[in-house]
Amino acid sequence: MVASEAISRPTAVGTAMRRVPGEPGIWIFVLLDMTIFAEMFGIFAWYRAENSELFRASQGAVNPLYGLIYTLLLLSSSWCVVMAVSAARKGSTALSSEFVLWGLGFGAAFAVIKFFEYAGKFSAGITPLTNEFFMFYFVMTVVHLLHASVGLGVLLYMRKQILALPQRAPVDSSRGMRMIEVSAIYWHMVDLLWIVLFALFYLKG
């Protein structure tokens, strides 16, 4: 059977079933990875409930402005990636590549500012061993930063795939297009995880 037929098989009413964006494997990865993060969020909530005063006091040492800047950077980056995928589907590879570069720039800015924030914490004597709040804060945000760093490599790969697409010809289910979607899905997962981390560590309440 032709692969594209297998993916978008006509239904009884004559409309084609939507194919899975990217490929099924990336969704397995996203679900498994988010399950692990969900587990960490649950443990954090447990510890927070056990020691709410300490967590509230410690959160006072976290600057919410950093959180806001990160969130805006990652949301902008994700928007650029969405536009890049859309442009790539229409065959506008030059525009798509430009959007990915912008997405990459926002993502890199996120990583660079994160290092400044960590440096500020360390110079103030706050480390992952300070207390339980900062144990979670450092471990979870560093793990997210590792995801984002891998994501920057993934965006570079995405750009390479975009530049390899045929120009000015709409593409939908080619291998290259699917890998572009896979890259975008990974980057959106990084963004989504950040939104939860932002709420946990930076928003007062």
Add this chain to the structure above:
Amino acid sequence: MRPDENLGLDRRLEQLGAWSGIAWVVICGGGFGATGLLPVWAASTKPAALAAHLSDIKYQILIGMAVVLFGGVTFLMTWSLTMGYQIKKYANPSPLVFYVIVFVGLIGAIDGMIEGVIASAMAFRVDTLPPDTTQLIFDLIWFLFLIPWAPFMLCQLLAGFAILSEQNTGVMFPRWLAYVSFWAGALEVFCTSSVFYYHGPFSYNGLVTFWVPGASYFIWVLVFAVVQVRGWKNVKDGVPTSADVEPDVAPAVGPRVGRTDADRVRVEASVGI
């Protein structure tokens, strides 16, 4: 020996090697469970209390570790060798990927062997050792299990990339397996925090640092081995055929109507190590 006899032996060994992955999970997991060391006591436990506990389960540790050393470690080696061989045969002919997988399997087996020997020695002398020394050896067992994670991550990532490569025939290794490998590899990073905390989720008995990477590694081996065993039905007469296999991803240009003879030739040519 006639060539067809050799092919038959090779195929049988491939099957046995794939099954040895499942055997490793069962025997090594069962052996560890039998030691009574799980759930692991916290690093913050008082040495005297830990030593008394280990003395109580002394014979469980000795028997459990004997099981781990007898079957578990050996099967990790045979499975890794088979996995490397099959990755090279069915997914990507890169010799470097093959060698990395085989060497990491060997490192894993040696690491497990040292761990089993140290745990056995600890249990053997637990009644006469000072509690502080017992605790140090106890730490060593878990550090050996957790912190040399980097080669295993490398192996999982390389296996994933090989499966995602365009050379993958798809008859043995489906593409989703690559993403499971990436996921399991990424979780290895959590082991790092075990050297910094004495209790809590990121210490060596913690949910995030011990159970997540430990369980995910066992799950990864199990899933991989089951795929290898099940993938066997797609491999006939020593030559991979994919008439029944649905490709996960459409080709870059034009429709795909099944494997061509050229694909088969490429697979056959890649078998030599």
